[in-house]
Amino acid sequence: MSLKLVSHPLCPYVQRAVIALEEKGAQYERIDIDLADKPAWFLEISPLGKTPVLLADAQPVFESAVICEYLDDVLPPRLHPLDPLARARHRGWIEYASSVLNMIGSLYGAQDEAAFNAAIKLLRERFAHLETVLEEGPYFGGARFSLVDAAFGPVFRYLDLFDAYGVHVIARELREVAAWRAAVSARPSVKSAVASDYPQRLHAFILKRGGVLARILVRETALA
Numbered sequence: 155m156s157l158k159l160v161s162h163p164l165c166p167y168v169q170r171a172v173i174a175l176e177e178k179g180a181q182y183e184r185i186d187i188d189l190a191d192k193p194a195w196f197l198e199i200s201p202l203g204k205t206p207v208l209l210a211d212a213q214p215v216f217e218s219a220v221i222c223e224y225l226d227d228v229l230p231p232r233l234h235p236l237d238p239l240a241r242a243r244h245r246g247w248i249e250y251a252s253s254v255l256n257m258i259g260s261l262y263g264a265q266d267e268a269a270f271n272a273a274i275k276l277l278r279e280r281f282a283h284l285e286t287v288l289e290e291g292p293y294f295g296g297a298r299f300s301l302v303d304a305a306f307g308p309v310f311r312y313l314d315l316f317d318a319y320g321v322h323v324i325a326r327e328l329r330e331v332a333a334w335r336a337a338v339s340a341r342p343s344v345k346s347a348v349a350s351d352y353p354q355r356l357h358a359f360i361l362k363r364g365g366v367l368a369r370i371l372v373r374e375t376a377l378a
């Protein structure tokens with residue numbers, strides 16, 4: 155089977171698909187596009203104009219959750235639980251990760267302190283809730299890495315950059331979340347889901363947004 159992943163270097167949803175492909179040891183080609191100047195061929199295969207799109211034997215599959223489920227259907231090892239109820243619950247938590255990503259978007263897009271603090275508060279609530287559902291670990295569902303972990307890998311990657319600039323989203327007392335974050339972030343598939351210049355690209359992207367976070371980055375970079 156030929157697999158091509160149409161991507162953007164910073165897209166967290168692309169990272170989910172890359173992590174799934176890497177977990178499965180799949181052969182695939184990654185094609186990065188410029189989302190600020192979308193090629194015509196991309197708009198033909200992406201009805202929502204969004205990355206990722208997986209070309210599976212040249213047939214486009216869009217939406218990261220759908221791409222990950224498809225990959226899980228056709229390539230071993232299984233990342234979703236086999237039990238239907240556990241699988242349904244995992245799907246819910248993947249959607250939860252998407253809502254966390256939207257809040258992260260609000261955080262780096264915030265133009266004033268009130269919007270910035272509101273985004274931090276909501277994010278803290280989301281992670282406080284996760285603390286109550288995490289069980290034995292090291293991964294979300296226990297010993298086995300799952301698609302929920304793949305969905306949170308890119309979330310934790312954002313938080314690493316924010317931490318480096320003194321913006322700590324996850325409260326220190328959330329021990330379960332901290333242990334889970336460390337296990338997910340150390341996973342080779344998660345580490346390799348972005349190129350080595352990702353931090354510089356993300357930094358430049360946030361600066362371009364010109365909000366509160368951009369001002370913090372400028373200040374902290376000057377202090378460093």
Ligand SMILES: N[C@@H](CCC(=O)N[C@@H](CS)C(=O)NCC(=O)O)C(=O)O
Nearest residue numbers: 165166167203204205206217218219
């Ligand atoms: N629900 C989609 C979200 C994908 C998404 O938001 N992709 C962003 C980049 S990270 C995008 O392509 N944005 C371009 C646009 O909306 O014009 C998924 O899970 O695949």
